[in-house]
Amino acid sequence: MILSLEQVSIGTREKKIVKNVSLSIREGEWYALVGQSGSGKSLLSQAIGRMLSPNLQMEGKIFFKDKDLLSLAPKEMRGIRGQKLSYIFQDYQGSFTPFRTIGQHFEEYQKAHGNRDSKGRKAKTIEALESVGLDDTLYNRYPFQLSGGQLQRVSIAMSLLLSPDLLIADEITTALDSVSGHRVLELLAKRQKETGCTILFITHDWRHVKRYASRLAVMKEGEIVESGGKHRILDHPQHEYTKRLIQAAPTLGKGLPSGIQEVESV
Amino acid sequence: MTGLSIRLPRAKKHRFQAVTAFVFLVFFSAVFIYTFLYLRHDPTLTDLDRRLLGMSLQHPFGTDQLGRDVMTRLLLGGQQTIGYSLLALIVALLIGVPFGLISGYQRGIVDRVFMRMGDAFLAFPDTIVAIVLSGLLGPGIGNLVLAIVMVKWVSYARLVRSTVLAESQKDYVLIARINGLSPRKIMRKHLLPHVVGHVLVLASLDLGKIILLISAFSYIGLGAQPPMPEWGAMLNEARPYFETRPELMIYPGLAIVSVVLLTNMLGDYFRDRFDVKKEERQ
Numbered sequence: 123m124i125l126s127l128e129q130v131s132i133g134t135r136e137k138k139i140v141k142n143v144s145l146s147i148r149e150g151e152w153y154a155l156v157g158q159s160g161s162g163k164s165l166l167s168q169a170i171g172r173m174l175s176p177n178l179q180m181e182g183k184i185f186f187k188d189k190d191l192l193s194l195a196p197k198e199m200r201g202i203r204g205q206k207l208s209y210i211f212q213d214y215q216g217s218f219t220p221f222r223t224i225g226q227h228f229e230e231y232q233k234a235h236g237n238r239d240s241k242g243r244k245a246k247t248i249e250a251l252e253s254v255g256l257d258d259t260l261y262n263r264y265p266f267q268l269s270g271g272q273l274q275r276v277s278i279a280m281s282l283l284l285s286p287d288l289l290i291a292d293e294i295t296t297a298l299d300s301v302s303g304h305r306v307l308e309l310l311a312k313r314q315k316e317t318g319c320t321i322l323f324i325t326h327d328w329r330h331v332k333r334y335a336s337r338l339a340v341m342k343e344g345e346i347v348e349s350g351g352k353h354r355i356l357d358h359p360q361h362e363y364t365k366r367l368i369q370a371a372p373t374l375g376k377g378l379p380s381g382i383q384e385v386e387s388v
Numbered sequence: 389m390t391g392l393s394i395r396l397p398r399a400k401k402h403r404f405q406a407v408t409a410f411v412f413l414v415f416f417s418a419v420f421i422y423t424f425l426y427l428r429h430d431p432t433l434t435d436l437d438r439r440l441l442g443m444s445l446q447h448p449f450g451t452d453q454l455g456r457d458v459m460t461r462l463l464l465g466g467q468q469t470i471g472y473s474l475l476a477l478i479v480a481l482l483i484g485v486p487f488g489l490i491s492g493y494q495r496g497i498v499d500r501v502f503m504r505m506g507d508a509f510l511a512f513p514d515t516i517v518a519i520v521l522s523g524l525l526g527p528g529i530g531n532l533v534l535a536i537v538m539v540k541w542v543s544y545a546r547l548v549r550s551t552v553l554a555e556s557q558k559d560y561v562l563i564a565r566i567n568g569l570s571p572r573k574i575m576r577k578h579l580l581p582h583v584v585g586h587v588l589v590l591a592s593l594d595l596g597k598i599i600l601l602i603s604a605f606s607y608i609g610l611g612a613q614p615p616m617p618e619w620g621a622m623l624n625e626a627r628p629y630f631e632t633r634p635e636l637m638i639y640p641g642l643a644i645v646s647v648v649l650l651t652n653m654l655g656d657y658f659r660d661r662f663d664v665k666k667e668e669r670q
Binding site (some may be wrong): 156168171173175176178200201202203204205207208209211213217218219220221222231234235277280304 | 493494495496497558559560563564565566567568569570573577578581
């Protein structure tokens with residue numbers, strides 16, 4: 123298990139927003155967390171990196187490679203962030219500091235994790251950009267000079283820069299059109315194959331779950347209502363809510379919701 | 389202080405500002421060159437034989453009631469007035485900006501403590517603080533600067549805090565945090581540049597206010613002490629001779645007005661430049 127959450131609750135003093143969530147993610151898998159807006163998915167994902175805003179309180183345990191993240195000192199946590207655990211967000215426009223170039227972003231993060239060799243940093247940056255199909259001319263560009271799809275690819279390059287073990291992708295295709303979104307996900311899948319990192323994929327789009335995920339969990343109002351393998355959940359949902367969600371998503375052609383063909387019983 | 393800025397259409401206003409700034413620049417350079425080349429007066433040297441003289445090449449602005457050269461005192465007074473105002477402003481910035489940054493970035497309990505502290509300072513108007521301080525510690529320019537700093541830092545802390553509060557909610561700060569940057573680095577490299585423009589505008593407008601405050605307090609005797617050449621103090625010293633030698637009051641008065649006006653124009657220019665409240669102006 124690379125990541126396991128045990129009885130995690132998040133909330134303000136008055137109200138719990140995420141209630142007693144437990145889940146575990148295996149090494150190298152593409153784990154999807156599905157749920158409608160406001161179900162607490164993003165909050166949960168931020169809690170993993172201890173990125174919650176200070177007015178929220180959290181209980182429970184989060185084990186990342188057998189280390190309890192909640193008991194780490196801030197400095198140890200900073201060492202994990204970016205290096206072992208990284209994020210990609212939905213808002214690619216806002217993911218970059220507007221007055222710093224793409225190159226400066228990459229340099230800074232490498233520096234923060236102890237890479238003192240400036241030539242090596244630049245080479246690594248360009249290599250990372252090339253690995254997502256962008257060229258090194260972007261190095262000196264500012265974020266606003268890039269298109270949305272380019273920016274999202276840069277964020278993928280940035281999040282995979284220090285070869286993290288776990289990548290949390292929070293609704294990364296929501297702000298892109300379907301063609302660009304598809305390309306970004308294909309790229310992510312390709313990079314996952316190359317680096318072997320684990321992906322926690324947060325989405326409300328069943329098509330992406332169907333295509334990429336190996337296992338998934340369904341969240342509703344801060345609770346996980348169902349979790350398990352993709353085919354088990356998509357084809358044989360147990361919970362009423364999951365059933366309704368799957369029905370609401372249109373499928374093309376024959377076959378089971380997960381995409382496999384049903385065996386005709388003769 | 390916006391009452392002093394001149395309401396003209398935007399383009400015309402810019403030209404007007406540029407021309408005024410240029411004229412001031414030429415004027416001051418001429419004065420400075422003149423002082424360096426010709427004037428060699430001790431600003432505190434009293435010479436009762438030469439008191440209250442009129443204009444001459446030796447004394448372009450004449451001499452005062454103790455025979456000191458007015459132009460030398462005016463120029464050195466400028467150094468005092470503007471220098472102490474800048475000192476007060478810079479110290480206020482050095483306290484206010486970090487407080488605002490930390491407060492806005494950390495939020496929670498740190499923010500609440502810092503801001504309540506600020507409110508406590510803000511509860512007293514600057515004049516009251518200055519009078520109380522000079523009552524407790526004795527009159528003097530140092531105490532006046534202290535009083536100004538105590539009141540002014542809060543407005544910078546608040547300005548910076550509000551900007552940082554809004555900016556630090558954005559994803560790029562989250563990304564910077566999640567990539568393992570330390571809070572100090574995030575504040576310095578990712579948040580500080582956002583507030584520079586706003587702070588510069590407020591600071592340049594504040595400079596005029598601080599100059600006025602220092603001059604006013606020196607005038608009533610709570611700021612610069614004689615024989616220090618300070619514009620407000622010079623105004624006060626020239627008061628008994630107002631009927632016979634009004635120019636002794638007019639020179640420092642004009643100096644104060646022109647410098648304050650200039651700082652206001654600078655503030656307006658910065659505001660246009662950094663587009664603060666752009667919508668409001670269009």
